[in-house]
Each structure stands twice: as C-alpha cells, then as structure tokens.
Amino acid sequence: MKFVAVIRQVPDSESRLKIDAGRVDLSSATLILDQMDEYAVEEVIRLQEKHGGESVIVALGPERFEEAVRTALAMGADRAIHLVQEGYLDPITQAEALAEALRAEAPDVVLTGGQQADWDSQALGPAIAEALGWPVVTWTTALELEDGQARAKHDLDEGAEVVRVSLPAVFTTQQGLNEPRYPTLPGIMKAKKKEIRKIPISAASKVEVLEQSIQERSRLGKVLDGTKDPHAAASELIRLLHEEAKVI
C-alpha cells in the first residue's frame, strides 16, 4: 500500500511576524513543518509500519519548503515529491496541482493537516479530494484500514462519528490522531540520502493577496467608577464582560 502525507511549511506560531510594506516579512520568522501536518506525517509512517508499503511526502511551495520536507523524511517517511513554485497560490489552485502529482502516485491514503496554520484555512484537504474525485474525511482522530476500506473517527462540533470509507480517500488530521515523533539523530542522517524529487510548476493563482496586516492587540483601558453606585457599576461590568468581552 502507499500512504501520502501532504505537508506545508509555516511560521512557528510563537515567532514574531513583522509587516513590511503591507506584506508579512518572514525573514526573521522561524519556519516549521505545520503542526497539523505533523500528525499526517506520523500517521503515514504508522500506517506503513503496520501495513507495509511506502510512505511518501508531497509538498507544494517555494524552495524553502525543503527544510520541512527534510524534517518529515527525518521522522521516517521514505521519499518526497516537492512541487516548487515561489509566491502565493490559493488552496484550490494548489489542490489542482497537487491532485495531478497524487494521481500519478496512486496512493491508497492521503493525509494532510486539518487546518493550515498560515492561511487559517481548512480548505486544502477537501479541495484535494474534490480535485481527485475521492471521498474525504475531515478532522480525523482515529484511522484504521480493513479490507480495502478505512474506518475513521472524525470530530464534530460537539461529538464524533465513526465512518467507513472506500479507498483511495483523503483524510485531514485533528489533534489526538496520534502523538507525532520527532526526528532522531540517525533519522536525520538517513534523511540526507533520501530522494526529494523536485518538480517546478507554474500554476496561476485564482486569488491574489493585496495587503497583509497583523492585528494589534492593546488594552482598552476602560475603568468603571464604583465609588458612587457600586451596584450599577457591577451590573455594567457584568454586561461588558458578557456582551463585549464575551468571557462570561
């Protein structure tokens, strides 16, 4: 069997981003393998350990993505395909380009992150499934293969359901799917010798980013005077916490 993890490289959520001329400046950011994609990498390695076959990493992004691809290989995946294009591509366009590479690979299972940290979007997995005409299970927290089919548990807003789905299929990850390993030193050394096939592409994005900004957080500094009418002040405080701050 063949298992593919589609991965992306994103800024670490703890790194401080700068905006330069309406654009996010990544030059001082730490870039990492998307943590939601880490679950996908871990899962394809586990599937391979259990069922045999091959675990493959597929990525679409600029040259710099190679570092994240290497991390995935160091975790234990067998080889990688890197579709290389600089600049922004919307998720639907990416999914179309990825679908082409995935069709050629003909895997049984494709896994990718339930959410892309940098776009704050959940589109990529379903869009890949759509482009391939395969079924999709989102927010997967458990996955088992049996007789050419998959049994998967996926999160709902306030609950979960277990589904059976025919293969090939696309699954997007949810926290709890597994506990991703991190590269061992021997894994890192082996990854240096693993194949990364680079394929330059030139897709045209359907969405263009015009301007980026970062939400500035500052305190409102609102002070309620409770010296004259403490009861009214307390009621007002409760109203503000409930309606504006939405914390109670």
Place this chain on the structure above:
Amino acid sequence: MIADRKLAKKGGGWLLERPEGIFTPEDFDDTVREIIKTTRTFVEREYQPVAERLEHGELELNVPLMRKAGEQGLLGIEVPEEYGGLDLSKTISTVVAEELSPTGGFSVTYGAHTSIGTLPLVYFGTPEQKAKYLPKLASGEWIAAYCLTEPGNGSDALAAKTKAVLSEDGKHYVLNGTKMWISNAGFAHLFTVFAKIDGEKFTAFLVERDTPGLSFGAEEKKMGIKASSTRMVILEDVKVPVENVLGTIGKGHQIAFNVLNVGRYKLGAGAIGGAKHALALSAKYAKERVAFGKPIAHFGLIQHKLAEMATRIYAGESATYRTVGLIDEALQGKSGTEAVLAGIEEYAIEASIIKVLGSEVLDYCVDEGVQIHGGYGYSAEYPIERAYRDSRINRIFEGTNEINRLLIPGMLLRRAMKGELPLVDAATRLQKELLEPSFDQPDDLELAQIDNLKKLVLMTSGLAALKYTTKIEEEQEILATAADILIDIYAAESMLLRSRRLGGGVYADMTTLYLYQALDRAQSAALGVLPRLAEGDEMRVMASAVRRLTKHEPTDLVDLRRRIAQKVLEAEGYPQPRA
C-alpha cells in the same frame, strides 16, 4: 606537529598570523540545524515535564531521561558507527551541549556521560573494550562516570593517592583509594578510574559498578546543578581485570588531560547556551515589568546590562565555534589516539580560553539577570534563580579558571620552546619595531588594534620569560595577566572576523564595544605588571609602548549599548545571526 598547515590554523598560531576566515554558526548546514531542533524538542518533551521533580531530589529520573536521549541518538554523537554510534562532527556535539545547557543538572549528567565518561574509551580503548562497552553507552543502557579528583587533590590531578597493585597471579589490579565529586556516581554503571600502579605509574582503569569493594558516599548537598548526582566513590580492594586497563600503563595523564580538553570547549559552549537562556529570561522580564509607569526595558541602566550580556555572549559564541571548526577540520579522516593528538591536544590552548571565557560570560549574565529581575530574581519561583546557582560550578570544574589561566600562556611558552610556534622570532622582531614606532594611521583600525594587542602580549610575556626563565611558573599573577589579554584577543578577533561576514549592524556594534573594553583592560593589566618586569628607562620606554599599543579613541559607549539593547529587546534575547 602539523608542519604543512598554515600557522593561523595551528593551536595558538593566531597570535602570529591572522586567519583569513573562521568557522561560525552561520556555517551550520541543514543537518546541524535539524539536530538543534531535535535537541530542543527533547528538552521540551522529555526534560521539562520532569524538571521540577529532578530538581527536588528525584535523581533516579536521570536514568530514563538518558535512555530516551539514547533512543534519539543523542548519546552516540561521538561514538564510532561500528560501536552503535553516529560518528558525527564536534560541531554537532557542541551545539547539542549548548542546547541542553538550560537543563542545568541534567546537562551535567549528559556531559559527564558523553564527554568525560565515554570519550576515554572512544580515543584510548582497545577494540575489545570498545565492543564491550561503547554500544551500551551509546544507547544509554549504561551510564558512565569519570573519576579523577580525590578528597586531597583536585587541580593537582597527578598527585592522586589511589593505588593499583598487580595481583600475584597477574590477572587483576587491586585498587584502593577515594574519588571525590564524581558526577553520575549515583547511577553510573561504568567508571573510568585513575590510579597509580605501585604508587607511581598514573594509569586509567575501567571499573564496573557491581565490582566487589566499590562503594559510594551520600549525595553531596550542592549549591546548584541539583538534578545531577555527585558522590564520593570509594575503592576498597577492588579487583579490576588486567584487560580493563585503559590506554598505556603510566600514560594516564594523556587520557586525563585530553578528555578534559574536550570537556573544556564543550563546557564553554554549554555556558554560552545558558547565558542565552538567562538573557532571554531577562529581556522578556524587562519588557513586562513596569516601574515608574514604564517597562524597565526603557531605562538606560537595564539596557546597559542587556547590551553587555549580548556582547559577551557574542564573544563567547564566536570564539567557541571558531575553535570547533578548527578541530573538525583537523579531525577529518582521523580516529582514535591519532585524532586526539591532531585535533584535541593541538587546540588545548583554545579549549582553555573557551572554558574561562564561557564560564565567566555565563556568571556575568546570570548575575545581571538576577539583578534585572530584582526581588523576583531572588525567588525560586523564577527560573533565573536556578540559572544563577547552576552557573557557579562552571568556574570550578573541568580545571578551575585559575588553572586554565595558567595553562594558556604556559602551553604557548612550551610550544615556543619546542619550536612548534615561532614565538621567539616574533618577539625579537617586535623589539626592533617597538624602538622605531610608526605613526601612520592604519587602514583598518579595528584589525590594527587586535594586532597591537598581540604585540602587547608578546612583549610582556617576552619580558617575563627573559626575567624569570624557568621560574616563570611561580609568577602566577603575570601568567594570568597574559592569559586575560590572550582571551580578549581571541574573542575580539573572532567577533570581528564574524561581524565582517555578517555585514556589520549590531554585530559590528558589539565588536566595537568589546574591543574598546579589551584595550582598556589590557592597558591597565600590562601597566600593572610592567614595573616587575623592567625598571628605569627601559620600563618607561615599555610603558609608552603599552599605551601606544592599547590606544583607543573616546567612544560614545552609551549610544553603542542602547543600540545593542534595542536589538536584544526586539529579539527578546540574544540577537542570533541568521544564516
């Protein structure tokens, strides 16, 4: 020793010839960066959850943590592949030491095992000894300890009283004695013990934990690194098989000192890692803590501290990786005892420099770190408090800073005497030059200032060597003065060469600040010993030479430090250059 190599690449050669380029952290390849990430993840996932318990006396938690480190490959970095290791570069073992450093006591457990515990076998073991022990040490199944110091001798290691006597059947050595301050003693399985055969021949022995007659003292109650195990190791008629003699009989000093050399540059790297941690804690705190209506990061005296901390870290980091780069280059294609001589003994001077520099940078940073935290820095609730206590041992172990200060000029002089370094020629040439000084403005002021410091140290040590000849060892204060100038030269030159590659900015600012202070320190120190070395007219001529060689123009250090502090605050810690 290495005749075909350039002077600048020989140990101590930089005093006579400026290198064209140096190795810096910006040269790290993807593999090194990936290993840094894995080490950080190890700290977060494996160490952090048990950190508090370890710190409060559950020392046995070191053992599973070491096993996990073994699983991740962190214990096999310097072990050959055929014995279950990875045989990776010194750069890699050094970055790992740096990254593990904020774990305090655990980093001591790790360092005692991988450096002084494992390396004697790697470099001096027989194939049988290596096959028997190294796979266990590389996996963490066994933990190693190194037993050199005794209750009655520390710095004077060769004065060991532990004795070994060959049994009548010639099959065993019987060891008797006591070893003091032994890291990992609480749980180690293998001990490298130094003892004198028949009270004379200083020799290393591999002793297994369950050997009858081996016992241990109680855990020492230490100021810091509390998560590490430190005990006395007592040997009473311990029978060690003759095949467990490590290296050559009577040449134990070769093992003891070279293993310490490795320990020293790694200690320096670890200290720099700890200092970065202290600076990050302090910068964040300074941004959050408000006094007089403003974050204290706003105030000049806080900025002064942050700038000084970053500058010294930059000095220590640049000097450390410069040296590690040289060692890796020299070790190319070599292994075992040959590697020790070519790569490790060769750079013993630099290893001592890094040990002293790193441990003192760390002590400065944790001290000012506590100060920035104010009362909270004195509370165990804040991590800077533990960093402060954990730091202090670094100036004591792996050879006290005093011993290392004596070694630095001592080794240089010895190499000059042996003709390995043409220091005497250089000193003779210098004397002529000093009598006919040139007043031309140099093209490159900062490089010229570093060259001048080299001349200054040659001049003062030359005078001292002439006056005291073989009795120079008794003039410890003069030797330490030379050592201080040499440390500053090596640090400042490393910073300058690196800054030029980084294209200036805060790195140039930090270099300027360090160099200014180095010239200041050198002038004061040299003038403070000169009257002991010369008198009358000669003294006066020399004094004006000292002033000329340490000349530095008035500089607005306030502005310089404020600029550096801004970068520290932006980065919320050490402004690590990006490759």
